[in-house]
Amino acid sequence: MATTGPGKPVSASTARGGHEGHGGSGAGAPARRSTIRDVARQAGVSVATVSRVLADNYPVTHTTRAKVLRAVRQLDYVANAHAKALAGTGVETIALVLDDITWSAFAQIGAGVEQEAARRGRLCLVCTTQGDRQRELAVVNLMREQHAAAVILVGGIQYTTEYRERMSRFARSLDSVGSRLVLCGRPPLADDLPATVVEYDNEGGAYGATAHLLSLGHRRILFVGAQEGQSTADGRLSGYRGALADYRVAAAPELEREGLFLRDAGLRAVREALREQVAFTAVFAATDMVALGALEGLREAGLRVPDDVSLIGYDDIPMANELTPRLTTVHVPYQELGRTAARLVLDRRDGVGGAEDRTRLSTHVVVRGSTAPPAPGPR
Amino acid sequence: MATTGPGKPVSASTARGGHEGHGGSGAGAPARRSTIRDVARQAGVSVATVSRVLADNYPVTHTTRAKVLRAVRQLDYVANAHAKALAGTGVETIALVLDDITWSAFAQIGAGVEQEAARRGRLCLVCTTQGDRQRELAVVNLMREQHAAAVILVGGIQYTTEYRERMSRFARSLDSVGSRLVLCGRPPLADDLPATVVEYDNEGGAYGATAHLLSLGHRRILFVGAQEGQSTADGRLSGYRGALADYRVAAAPELEREGLFLRDAGLRAVREALREQVAFTAVFAATDMVALGALEGLREAGLRVPDDVSLIGYDDIPMANELTPRLTTVHVPYQELGRTAARLVLDRRDGVGGAEDRTRLSTHVVVRGSTAPPAPGPR
Numbered sequence: 001m002a003t004t005g006p007g008k009p010v011s012a013s014t015a016r017g018g019h020e021g022h023g024g025s026g027a028g029a030p031a032r033r034s035t036i037r038d039v040a041r042q043a044g045v046s047v048a049t050v051s052r053v054l055a056d057n058y059p060v061t062h063t064t065r066a067k068v069l070r071a072v073r074q075l076d077y078v079a080n081a082h083a084k085a086l087a088g089t090g091v092e093t094i095a096l097v098l099d100d101i102t103w104s105a106f107a108q109i110g111a112g113v114e115q116e117a118a119r120r121g122r123l124c125l126v127c128t129t130q131g132d133r134q135r136e137l138a139v140v141n142l143m144r145e146q147h148a149a150a151v152i153l154v155g156g157i158q159y160t161t162e163y164r165e166r167m168s169r170f171a172r173s174l175d176s177v178g179s180r181l182v183l184c185g186r187p188p189l190a191d192d193l194p195a196t197v198v199e200y201d202n203e204g205g206a207y208g209a210t211a212h213l214l215s216l217g218h219r220r221i222l223f224v225g226a227q228e229g230q231s232t233a234d235g236r237l238s239g240y241r242g243a244l245a246d247y248r249v250a251a252a253p254e255l256e257r258e259g260l261f262l263r264d265a266g267l268r269a270v271r272e273a274l275r276e277q278v279a280f281t282a283v284f285a286a287t288d289m290v291a292l293g294a295l296e297g298l299r300e301a302g303l304r305v306p307d308d309v310s311l312i313g314y315d316d317i318p319m320a321n322e323l324t325p326r327l328t329t330v331h332v333p334y335q336e337l338g339r340t341a342a343r344l345v346l347d348r349r350d351g352v353g354g355a356e357d358r359t360r361l362s363t364h365v366v367v368r369g370s371t372a373p374p375a376p377g378p379r
Numbered sequence: 380m381a382t383t384g385p386g387k388p389v390s391a392s393t394a395r396g397g398h399e400g401h402g403g404s405g406a407g408a409p410a411r412r413s414t415i416r417d418v419a420r421q422a423g424v425s426v427a428t429v430s431r432v433l434a435d436n437y438p439v440t441h442t443t444r445a446k447v448l449r450a451v452r453q454l455d456y457v458a459n460a461h462a463k464a465l466a467g468t469g470v471e472t473i474a475l476v477l478d479d480i481t482w483s484a485f486a487q488i489g490a491g492v493e494q495e496a497a498r499r500g501r502l503c504l505v506c507t508t509q510g511d512r513q514r515e516l517a518v519v520n521l522m523r524e525q526h527a528a529a530v531i532l533v534g535g536i537q538y539t540t541e542y543r544e545r546m547s548r549f550a551r552s553l554d555s556v557g558s559r560l561v562l563c564g565r566p567p568l569a570d571d572l573p574a575t576v577v578e579y580d581n582e583g584g585a586y587g588a589t590a591h592l593l594s595l596g597h598r599r600i601l602f603v604g605a606q607e608g609q610s611t612a613d614g615r616l617s618g619y620r621g622a623l624a625d626y627r628v629a630a631a632p633e634l635e636r637e638g639l640f641l642r643d644a645g646l647r648a649v650r651e652a653l654r655e656q657v658a659f660t661a662v663f664a665a666t667d668m669v670a671l672g673a674l675e676g677l678r679e680a681g682l683r684v685p686d687d688v689s690l691i692g693y694d695d696i697p698m699a700n701e702l703t704p705r706l707t708t709v710h711v712p713y714q715e716l717g718r719t720a721a722r723l724v725l726d727r728r729d730g731v732g733g734a735e736d737r738t739r740l741s742t743h744v745v746v747r748g749s750t751a752p753p754a755p756g757p758r
Contacts (some may be wrong), residue, residue, distance in 0.1 A: 016633060016671045091517050091520075091521055099494065100490065101480065101490055101505060102483070102486045102487060102488045102489075102490040102697075104481070107480045107481045107486055108481060110481075110505075110507070111479065111480055111481045114480065114507045114509065115468070115509075118511070118514065121512065123506060123518060123521065124507065125505070125506055126480060126489075126504070126505040126506070126507075127502060127503065127504055127505070128493045128503065128505075129490070130493065130494075130497060132497070135502065136495065138470050138502060139502060141470075142470055142472070142502065146525070190703050206682065227418060249577070281630040292701055293502040318481075318698075319697075319701060322671055322698060322701070322702060323701060323702075323703070324702070324703035348443070
């Protein structure tokens with residue numbers, strides 16, 4: 001659930017009164033606004049240290065914290081930053097662009113971006129496009145005009161030439177106004193483009209899920225959710241195939257079932273496989289939503305999970321842990337992905353840190369109740 | 380899941396090419412942009428009819444639709460509206476402000492606002508505040524500056540004098556720049572304030588849930604999630620008490636348990652009630668999230684749902700239907716709530732419809748597998 005972030009800059013100045021106003025920085029503000037560099041100089045520490053104290057996201061000694069907070073008070077630094085936010089004038093925004101706000105994984109990324117934005121005194125604006133490129137373009141242009149600190153695009157894509165060209169235009173267009181394109185959970189672009197990339201180990205997670213089933217003794221594993229050309233689905237299928245190969249288990253085309261990342265696709269794929277009498281003892285659903293549908297498909301055929309068929313998902317959305325049995329799945333640190341995306345662009349913007357612009361978070365299998373060794377006897 | 384809305388205006392002009400641009404309305408645009416009134420005059424229909432055809436949200440005869448679409452083409456009306464969006468210049472936004480994007484009910488409202496905004500050629504920006512008033516104020520001020528079509532505030536609140544004064548300031552401040560405050564799932568303000576209110580029958584839903592349990596024969600019903608002064612919780616508790624009174628069942632203070640609308644609160648409340656040996660045969664959880672925790676609390680005590688204890692939730696989030704047993708709950712039309720909020724403010728803005736500014740959607744009990752008559756014998 002939501003944590004109310006420490007948000008020191010915000011709460012510190014609440015006492016100044018929450019009345020509305022707009023324009024100007026209010027009476028009593030110094031002629032030139034203090035910057036984070038001024039605070040660092042005054043406190044005798046690095047800019048990165050000031051940022052850490054204000055963001056409260058790294059361990060810092062008490063002495064250092066006290067020095068920084070004293071400098072902050074002396075220079076009225078926090079009050080300045082907050083006065084801007086209060087006035088709604090010049091408050092910086094980070095835009096997050098995704099297909100559908102009701103998808104749990106996307107919402108978790110959004111919560112992560114929001115948390116980091118809040119810690120750093122920014123607002124996060126989430127815009128959903130329903131997969132419509134015209135809406136995506138409209139958002140990017142709007143955010144460019146409004147000089148958003150960054151525009152974060154989230155989720156798997158068809159990795160086509162058209163896509164790469166579109167992202168190149170976005171990257172250059174945002175860069176030209178001092179903003180930044182961030183790709184989150186997507187493959188990187190050409191090296192020379194001004195963009196930040198925050199990935200997770202998509203293929204590795206699928207490899208781990210498949211290896212988990214193989215090590216339990218499963219050899220006929222139905223993969224549900226293949227979508228040729230879709231970056232996330234391709235990575236997951238590739239991890240599945242890689243684990244099979246390493247375990248010297250032949251891949252079988254009839255075990256690779258197509259389907260979008262939707263509940264209904266899982267239901268249909270399992271129904272079809274059962275109707276075609278494809279033999280399998282386990283199902284690897286490409287997302288937890290697909291697993292929900294697969295679970296229904298197995299149940300309506302009278303198959304028990306995990307007694308008759310094992311089931312593993314991918315994403316570890318909150319719902320996975322509420323099912324009966326609890327769903328074994330691949331944990332993707334979606335909130336952390338969002339926090340990292342926001343942190344990298346804000347570090348760059350605030351001139352702290354090493355201006356890192358590419359990172360990859362790891363994934364791991366969470367073993368719960370929906371996987372077990374295969375039942376003896378034919379299936 | 381997401382529907383790709385009909386979005387006629389957007390898809391119609393996709394053929395014009397998706398290249399970036401900014402400023403101006405592009406070559407070939409007429410000197411004065413056609414308005415919806417021009418289209419209505421040309422087609423010989425009302426402005427409301429044009430809006431309905433474009434939004435595709437009311438039944439309209441084929442003949443009327445054809446007339447309107449012909450006028451739209453003749454006046455290049457759609458292409459104009461879309462050219463603005465393409466350029467990112469002047470594309471109107473609706474802002475949605477909520478506490479936490481990972482709360483299913485809020486995400487559903489967001490999806491509804493987005494769907495209606497997309498149909499009407501607007502962008503929807505979602506901003507989460509983590510319950511921080513300073514962030515709420517910053518968003519409202521930012522959206523005021525950017526002349527957002529509306530700012531929709533979502534979710535229950537402490538209905539204090541401070542709150543009413545804050546909302547009055549927001550309403551007047553937004554109104555002064557032609558924008559509009561919308562309260563969604565909250566009680567109305569004073570009648571003379573320029574604000575739109577979209578509610579649902581919160582108390583009626585709780586009355587229905589309690590009456591469902593009473594009619595099954597339950598008399599000792601644990602209410603979990605009381606929060607004095609919180610508008611949503613108060614309404615639900617009030618519906619619970621009202622149904623008890625109508626069934627001539629005495630209310631009992633030990634059956635009304637406090638707790639936030641969180642999973643953990645449901646778990647703790649049930650554990651406490653069991654430890655205190657409070658007798659009950661059913662649990663009414665004030666939200667489905669609270670019900671998840673209550674379910675865990677009952678299970679860890681060895682109680683079966685619904686054989687030993689019945690359980691009913693509230694909200695009908697997607698997860699409710701995935702539980703074992705499927706959760707009986709109160710359906711709140713959250714997506715429709717979002718769509719309605721967006722529709723009312725856009726009707727007002729576009730000068731169509733009757734400028735309705737207050738509405739209330741109904742709620743109803745969805746009976747699934749978690750409620751049954753009470754078990755015979757003492758409990």
